Amino acid sequence: MNVMNARLSVMMFLQFFIWGGWFVTLGTFLATTLAASGGQVGMAFATQSWGAILAPFVIGLIADRFFNAERILAVLHLLGAVLLYQLYRAADFSAFYPYVLAYMMVYMPTLALVNAVAFRQIKDPALEFSRIRVWGTVGWIVAGVVISFVFAWDSQQSIAAGGLRNTFLMSALASLLLGLYSFSLPSTAPLKTAAGSSSLKQMLGVDAWGLLKDRSYLVFFLASILICIPLAFYYQNANPFLAEIGVTNPTAKMAIGQVSEVLFMLLLPLFIHRFGIKIALLVGMAAWALRYVLFAFGNNDDQAFMLLIGIALHGVCYDFFFVSGQIYTDAKAPERFRSSAQGLITLATYGLGMLIGFWIAGRITDHFTSSAGHDWRSIWLFPAGFSVAVLLCFWATFKSRDRDKAVLPSAV
Template identity: 40%
Template sequence: MGIKVRLTFMNFLQFFVWGAWLISLGGYMIVTLKFTGGQVGSIYATMGIASLFMPALMGIIADKWVNAERVFGMSHIIGAVLLFLASQATDFGSMYIIMLGISLFYMPTIALDNTVSYSILEQKGYDIIKDFPPIRVWGTIGFITAMWVIDFAGWTVSPMQLYVSSGASLFLGVYAFTMPKCRPGNTTKGGSFITALGLDALVLFKQRKMTIFFIFSLLLGAALQITNTFGEPFLHDFAGKFPDAFAVKHPGILMSISQMSETLFILTIPFFLKKFGIKKVMLMSMFAWVFRFGLFG
């Protein structure tokens, strides 16, 4: 099997693990476990908490001491165990702690997936800019596939979605150990802890344009997270009035339109950047987001 095919499979599984529960877990917790909206929101917030520091810490470990593919693999194996435990949880306290653990070990794997892919492509003499995007697109396809599997199987409000994610995560964790070695690339000592965590980049906020960009990105990200959390529960609420509606029967498929459009437009980015430039492309994307959420509302 060629290395690009292997990396494609790795990226597919990376986001299959996430897609199996990210969009549908909110519906499961509200409809089946009877959690409140506030409780569900706080559970989803664990991803933000974990993202503040875990990717940087795991990155330091992979950069200085342990092969990146091993850190990646172990994170997924631990995540698989936690996902299985989450499928057994029925109270808010247990689910919150377990989902926090899942976030702590899954969120760093997004960056580690890129690190492993870049490292291996470089080792094999490939052009990262040219060869990685088609590989990464299969990550989004994996996310969509997982959503469709869960939806067609009727598991959108069932703990089975967590079993599926757990199995995929375990398989990916073991598979990662078969990938070519990605040895630590920076074993030199020196540099502050602030630099190691990347916090010195905060100096960029002295630039007005960067500050504005960050604020808009923050607000758009918040809107996206709200959709991920409460999109399917919102559609499930129509079951009483419209039990035969497609959106009620297959909320996962309807929500996956977002990821399908992402796949399409990722492939068109080079064309739009060349024709309109980065500023106009970003402006168009922001208007598209506003239009999307307006339709959803």
């Protein structure tokens, strides 16, 4: 790995350590420490979607047209450190919610920013990006290991004592570190038009929406929204599910998913080159359906292996759909608004799709909750069936065209 890629890898490590350091255990923290209802938990998770919806417009202003991406990345993470500290101090849900909403408005644009910085500094995105992005996955894994094995904040005793509150403090310190580090990243200046001017439409990232005129990309965009509805069930319910049925060190065990993500991230360029973008995306969708079936019928006794396999499928679920989609989007977008295009796909996935998904997940969870606890089988079978429906629609409508192969020779 060259020096530039190493610097970008550190950026990715910290970016996802921050997120994994509190987001995985958020549902458990809210339900236990703050006594939040399923609907309130859904509201809290949905804040990431509001941030993602804002992201394309922020990125259009700051990364493509106006400010250096690395400088805005620094400012946003420094502000994020302050907001995470306020989450650490929040005493109840009413105090917690405004700060988590503000934090996600700050954090979600940084997902597109780190991609923009990385793509602008590497020569062969289809080959190099996955090797850099994989360090973000390592950061997420390390966060889970720290929570479970270093501090045991997700043990039954610590959860009862409010120990998960410390995850926000840990992430605040990491956000402060990344904010300072970002000032040292290579310059990623805005890309001007030939005349050197920026229209309001360009500054707001509206130009990226022109990608939707391409039928194949429109189908991919809509599928990205729909597949994130079942994805929301995993983010919102997986950790509380594992903790409730008595799985020990649930946060660390969930990191198995990120370990598999590392493996499949490295294999992804070869797979796309061999089988094409459509097959990669279909494999990712199929993995979501299989994972939820395993969760529905697994348990913490003789069927515990089903839970572990379901967790391990995360690498296929995430890499084969989301990372493939980022590479596909970068290749399809003209250079002058590639950062805006990354913001657009962030809007589709973490924005619209998961906003709807968290709303549905909250209500499905409450519907199958009684005084006896959760009917987890029914809860998990809903996203399993939904994933299959999206897969079939995508398979029937997405066409990989010759011109796609021209812009993405090693990935379509």
